[in-house]
Amino acid sequence: MSPLVHGAAYGVVIVSALLTVIAFGIWFERKFAGRMQSRLGPTIVGPVGLFQPLADVVKLLQKEDIVPKDADRHLFDIAPILAALCSLGAAAVVPFSSSMVAADLDIGVLYVLGIGGLMVIPTFCAGWASNNKFALLGAMRAIAQSVSYGVPLVLSVLVPVILAGSMSVSGIVAWQSTHHWVAVWPIIPGLPAFFLFFLAMLAESNRIPFDIPEAESELVAGVTTEYTGAKFVLFYMAEYVHTLVGSALGAALFFGGWDGPFAPGLHWMVAKTLAIFVVVYWVRWSLLRLRADQLMDLCWKRLTPIGVALVLLAAAWVQYGPEGAR
Amino acid sequence: MGYVTDAARALATTLRNALRPPTTVEFPAVIRPRAERYRASFALPDDEHGEVACIACLACERICPSQVIKMKSGGKRESPVSGKKRAYVDEFVLDLSACIQCELCIQVCNSDAITMTREPEAPSFSREDLVLNLVRLRANAHDKTAAWGRGTVLQEMQEPPKAEKPPVRAPTEAPKPIQAKEPPADAIAEPKQPPAPPPQPATATATVPETETP
Amino acid sequence: MHVQSAGRGRVDPHASVRSYDPEADMMLLHFGPQHPSTHGVFRMDLYLDGEIVVKATPYLGYLHRAVEKLCEKLTYTQSTPIVDKNDYVSPMCNEQALNMAFEKLLGIEVPRRARWIRTIFAELQRIASHLLWLGTFGLDLGGALGGGSTLFLHCFRERELILDLFEDVTGARFHYNTHTIGGNRHDLPAGWNAKVKAALATIESRLPEYEAMSLANSIFVARTKGVGRLDGELALELGITGPILRASGVDHDLRRDAPYHAYDEMEVRVAVARGGDCLARAEVRFAELRESIRLTRSAIDGVPEGPICGFKPIRQPTQVKATSGQVYAALESPRGELGTFLIAGGDTPTSPYRLKIRPPSLHALSAIPYILPGYTVSDAVAILGSLDPIMGEVDR
Numbered sequence: 001m002s003p004l005v006h007g008a009a010y011g012v013v014i015v016s017a018l019l020t021v022i023a024f025g026i027w028f029e030r031k032f033a034g035r036m037q038s039r040l041g042p043t044i045v046g047p048v049g050l051f052q053p054l055a056d057v058v059k060l061l062q063k064e065d066i067v068p069k070d071a072d073r074h075l076f077d078i079a080p081i082l083a084a085l086c087s088l089g090a091a092a093v094v095p096f097s098s099s100m101v102a103a104d105l106d107i108g109v110l111y112v113l114g115i116g117g118l119m120v121i122p123t124f125c126a127g128w129a130s131n132n133k134f135a136l137l138g139a140m141r142a143i144a145q146s147v148s149y150g151v152p153l154v155l156s157v158l159v160p161v162i163l164a165g166s167m168s169v170s171g172i173v174a175w176q177s178t179h180h181w182v183a184v185w186p187i188i189p190g191l192p193a194f195f196l197f198f199l200a201m202l203a204e205s206n207r208i209p210f211d212i213p214e215a216e217s218e219l220v221a222g223v224t225t226e227y228t229g230a231k232f233v234l235f236y237m238a239e240y241v242h243t244l245v246g247s248a249l250g251a252a253l254f255f256g257g258w259d260g261p262f263a264p265g266l267h268w269m270v271a272k273t274l275a276i277f278v279v280v281y282w283v284r285w286s287l288l289r290l291r292a293d294q295l296m297d298l299c300w301k302r303l304t305p306i307g308v309a310l311v312l313l314a315a316a317w318v319q320y321g322p323e324g325a326r
Numbered sequence: 327m328g329y330v331t332d333a334a335r336a337l338a339t340t341l342r343n344a345l346r347p348p349t350t351v352e353f354p355a356v357i358r359p360r361a362e363r364y365r366a367s368f369a370l371p372d373d374e375h376g377e378v379a380c381i382a383c384l385a386c387e388r389i390c391p392s393q394v395i396k397m398k399s400g401g402k403r404e405s406p407v408s409g410k411k412r413a414y415v416d417e418f419v420l421d422l423s424a425c426i427q428c429e430l431c432i433q434v435c436n437s438d439a440i441t442m443t444r445e446p447e448a449p450s451f452s453r454e455d456l457v458l459n460l461v462r463l464r465a466n467a468h469d470k471t472a473a474w475g476r477g478t479v480l481q482e483m484q485e486p487p488k489a490e491k492p493p494v495r496a497p498t499e500a501p502k503p504i505q506a507k508e509p510p511a512d513a514i515a516e517p518k519q520p521p522a523p524p525p526q527p528a529t530a531t532a533t534v535p536e537t538e539t540p
Numbered sequence: 541m542h543v544q545s546a547g548r549g550r551v552d553p554h555a556s557v558r559s560y561d562p563e564a565d566m567m568l569l570h571f572g573p574q575h576p577s578t579h580g581v582f583r584m585d586l587y588l589d590g591e592i593v594v595k596a597t598p599y600l601g602y603l604h605r606a607v608e609k610l611c612e613k614l615t616y617t618q619s620t621p622i623v624d625k626n627d628y629v630s631p632m633c634n635e636q637a638l639n640m641a642f643e644k645l646l647g648i649e650v651p652r653r654a655r656w657i658r659t660i661f662a663e664l665q666r667i668a669s670h671l672l673w674l675g676t677f678g679l680d681l682g683g684a685l686g687g688g689s690t691l692f693l694h695c696f697r698e699r700e701l702i703l704d705l706f707e708d709v710t711g712a713r714f715h716y717n718t719h720t721i722g723g724n725r726h727d728l729p730a731g732w733n734a735k736v737k738a739a740l741a742t743i744e745s746r747l748p749e750y751e752a753m754s755l756a757n758s759i760f761v762a763r764t765k766g767v768g769r770l771d772g773e774l775a776l777e778l779g780i781t782g783p784i785l786r787a788s789g790v791d792h793d794l795r796r797d798a799p800y801h802a803y804d805e806m807e808v809r810v811a812v813a814r815g816g817d818c819l820a821r822a823e824v825r826f827a828e829l830r831e832s833i834r835l836t837r838s839a840i841d842g843v844p845e846g847p848i849c850g851f852k853p854i855r856q857p858t859q860v861k862a863t864s865g866q867v868y869a870a871l872e873s874p875r876g877e878l879g880t881f882l883i884a885g886g887d888t889p890t891s892p893y894r895l896k897i898r899p900p901s902l903h904a905l906s907a908i909p910y911i912l913p914g915y916t917v918s919d920a921v922a923i924l925g926s927l928d929p930i931m932g933e934v935d936r
Contacts, residue, residue: 038693292918336752364711364712484723
């Protein structure tokens with residue numbers, strides 16, 4: 001079938017699947033966070049509180065859509081839509097199994113980095129268009145953070161690209177299924193590269209400890225301060241989807257995606273994605289937030305040089321390593 | 327690297343807490359037992375004859391810093407149960423929504439006529455539901471558990487032992503005659519008027535409605 | 541950071557913003573009164589140059605409830621539950637400060653047992669207040685949806701143990717009204733000692749967990765080290781007392797230097813730090829938490845027998861009369877020196893002419909125009925958290 005129809009069909013399936021997993025993810029996060037904080041989490045809506053995310057979404061959807069008086073109406077409206085699109089769009093190249101991928105691009109990695117980088121635009125639109133100083137501060141910090149952390153993100157992703165010799169995500173996963181997982185062997189560029197990717201992914205999705213753009217204790221709700229109702233739902237979803245897709249990419253690029261010691265397939269991909277997703281939330285509910293300048297410091301003075309070193313090590317491995325030049 | 331090890335330690339701490347049983351319970355399905363001395367709502371208990379023990383001496387009304395207690399008394403009447411003349415409280419209003427739960431009204435009551443209860447009032451949708459009147463307060467004495475703190479208990483606990491105080495007047499003691507000098511409850515109010523709702527022991531008034539309906 | 545930082549000479553809080561830098565593009569940000577982390581209804585106007593605060597002006601009074609005026613109209617016996625609500629995080633201290641003033645005015649001697657019980661209440665209240673401070677500081681630094689809230693709920697879990705102890709004695713978890721003129725109203729129930737020791741053991745066992753998530757955590761240290769430096773001289777000039785003063789290097793603690801209650805029978809080890817920044821204040825409060833646990837543990841079994849009140853029990857509002865006299869009585873609350881200044885002889889002998897409360901948080905907040913400039917907005921939040929203001933006592 002034509003790539004467009006193939007892509008569209010997969011798109012519908014993947015988006016629905018992602019949103020369902022998000023619903024489950026919200027429930028799991030709230031229960032897990034509750035247990036970490038010595039309390040119960042949601043218990044009333046549905047058995048063990050399983051329908052709580054549904055209740056949350058319904059509640060948010062029925063809220064009044066308030067637009068501040070001097071807000072830039074068009075930018076204000078388009079920002080959440082763009083945010084949702086960018087986060088969902090990155091899921092197009094993630095291979096869920098050897099045959100399930102919406103768009104098997106040769107430049108999959110570049111595409112993902114590009115779409116993820118585009119997330120800066122709706123954040124800035126939201127911050128500027130809200131006509132709110134807190135949102136503006138959040139937007140400024142968000143731009144600095146997103147643009148800066150793009151560099152370690154690219155550098156860390158280059159390690160599997162160099163080792164596998166391909167920029168196609170499904171190609172990298174396929175290479176890992178025949179060789180070793182990147183984070184396992186060669187362990188030295190591999191595991192630190194995953195670690196770097198994890199930190200950069202946290203920063204790109206504005207997760208604690210890098211969530212100054214929406215630092216609640218300082219900036220009320222940062223970029224999303226003035227958003228209510230359906231638009232807030234879109235931002236909320238976009239943030240979760242971004243995290244989930246980032247986890248899926250981490251699983252695909254560093255841990256072999258759908259590959260497994262026995263019976264490779266979708267279930268391995270799901271398991272690894274969820275494992276990384278859980279770790280993201282575990283980190284979120286345990287650590288305090290870094291200040292903006294400390295964040296930049298970390299990025300440029302520590303992560304970027306480490307990233308460059310890792311890329312050089314990966315290249316050296318490929319050239320001089322035991323497996324020889326591919 | 328310090329960041330990494332400290333982050334790992336913080337993660338270990340939260341994981342350890344996640345594996346402990348949670349501290350919270352699902353209220354109101356599970357209600358935790360409160361301390362023995364817990365004080366929440368109010369009650370006007372009965373005396374040993376089954377009538378309301380409060381004699382409207384106004385001590386609690388005067389001490390309340392938030393002035394949430396208002397009471398009225400129609401003067402002394404003969405009790406239908408014991409036959410003795412005693413003061414009654416006829417209207418008692420306690421605005422629980424303004425009460426600051428300071429226990430001073432309990433502290434000053436020499437006859438334990440007002441107590442607190444260990445169960446709070448149920449939340450309600452209107453402010454009027456939080457205004458406790460005499461009926462509700464007397465009902466609370468039966469429906470709810472009395473709290474530990476009562477006027478006599480507290481005063482005895484606080485009494486310095488070197489001062490030899492006479493015992494608190496027991497309900498069976500006859501009232502002293504000099505009390506007639508200071509009218510207890512009429513002072514607040516209106517001139518004496520025959521109280522209509524409480525039961526009238528005299529037969530004279532019983533004929534009044536009969537004559538009114540020809 | 542750089543601009544007008546307190547390290548480079550004293551900031552002039554009354555200087556006009558325009559004199560700062562005519563070329564700079566400054567933004568006025570109203571921080572509060574409705575904000576997730578202003579510790580109550582508190583407003584700060586921050587002039588920002590980018591992210592750096594150039595000038596900060598605090599605005600108080602949003603929680604003014606005319607407590608002092610109310611006490612002029614009420615009698616001495618009725619004032620305790622009203623001032624209970626000033627520093628609503630440590631109500632025991634409010635009650636004690638007020639009743640200490642009354643006792644000093646009337647010359648009433650508090651029996652020894654009552655003084656010991658008051659000491660134990662004060663120390664337990666200090667533990668509870670510092671736990672709450674630690675939790676809210678975590679909220680300021682980590683956000684309500686994140687690591688800060690985990691620390692917050694853990695601290696509250698342990699604070700509940702102390703509130704349960706107070707409930708065992710007084711019947712109320714908060715706003716106890718357990719102190720009266722001349723002593724206490726509620727005596728300790730049987731078996732309370734064991735409960736106190738069990739609660740203290742639990743709290744002490746959880747302290748390493750708090751440290752792992754705060755003091756010993758490099759993110760916390762990075763956020764608080766060097767931030768909001770307040771030097772000891774400025775603190776003394778502004779009338780700041782308590783942990784903030786001790787964190788700026790001045791060794792002053794009323795429990796040791798002007799003992800009240802039963803502190804003259806105990807050895808109070810005072811924690812002093814030199815840095816004057818948020819980290820030093822955090823360390824001082826943490827050390828005070830440990831010290832209070834030690835003091836309570838050593839005092840709980842030594843409470844002497846005897847009466848708990850040196851004056852008649854309250855039976856009427858008019859039973860305490862004073863026609864003249866002026867006193868000032870102060871104690872060391874978890875925030876600093878909480879004092880009551882009392883002039884007797886109001887309209888009636890049963891009410892004071894003037895009851896003035898010296899709230900330590902007011903003086904702490906007066907440091908804001910001096911120590912905020914030069915730091916970023918994130919630091920402003922951290923500094924406000926480390927000053928631990930309670931707006932109830934600031935505004936009364």
